[in-house]
Amino acid sequence: MTATLVVDTTGQICGWSREAEALFGYAAAEAIGRSIELIIPPQLRGRHHAGFGRYVQTGVSHLPEVAISPAVHKTGNIVKVQVSVRPIYDENQKIVAVEATMSRLPAATE
Numbered sequence: 001m002t003a004t005l006v007v008d009t010t011g012q013i014c015g016w017s018r019e020a021e022a023l024f025g026y027a028a029a030e031a032i033g034r035s036i037e038l039i040i041p042p043q044l045r046g047r048h049h050a051g052f053g054r055y056v057q058t059g060v061s062h063l064p065e066v067a068i069s070p071a072v073h074k075t076g077n078i079v080k081v082q083v084s085v086r087p088i089y090d091e092n093q094k095i096v097a098v099e100a101t102m103s104r105l106p107a108a109t110e
Contacts, residue, residue, distance in 0.1 A: 001019050001022065001103060001104070002019060002101050002102070002103045003017055003019040003020035003022070003023040003101065003102045003103065004019065004020065004099060004100070004101050005017070005020055005036070005100045005102070006088070006097050006098070006099050007036045007052075007098050008096070009095060009096060009097065011035050011036050011037070011049070011052060012033060012035060012036075013031050013032050013033065013034055013036055014032060014097065015032070015097075015099070016028040016031040016032050020102070023073075023079070023081070023102065023103075023104055024038075024071065024072075024073055024074060025073050025074030026038070026074050036048075036052075038072070039071045039072050039073075040071070041070050041071070041072055041078060044070070051063070052098070055085070055087070055098065056087070056095050056098065059087045059095055063085070065084060067083050068080060068083075068105065069081055071102070079104055080104070080105040081102045081103060081105065082103050082105060083100055083101070083102045084100070084101050085098050085099065085100045085101075086098070087099075
C-alpha cells in the first residue's frame with residue numbers, strides 16, 4: 001500500500017489519499033489544512049522544516065531518492081516509512097507543492 005500526500009510550499013497538507021488514512025489513522029478531513037508536522041516526530045521537526053524550505057525554493061533534495069523515516073500515527077505510535085518526494089510545478093516552473101509517496105516498512109525492519 002502506497003500513501004500519497006500533497007503539501008503546499010508553506011507545509012500545509014492539501015492532499016491525503018485513502019492509503020494515507022490507513023497508514024497514519026487520520027481521515028482526509030482531519031489532515032487536510034493541517035501542517036505536515038502532524039506526522040513528523042517532534043525531534044525531527046526542525047530538521048524537516050529546514051530541509052523542506054530549501055527543497056521548495058530549489059527543487060533540490062539532500063535526501064536519497066527513497067528515504068527511510070519515522071512518522072507519527074494518530075495514536076502517537078511511531079511507524080517507519082519509506083518516503084519519496086517530488087516537486088509539483090506551476091506553468092512558470094515554480095514549485096507550488098510537494099508530493100510525497102510513503103509506504104510502511106515491514107515490522108521486521110522497524
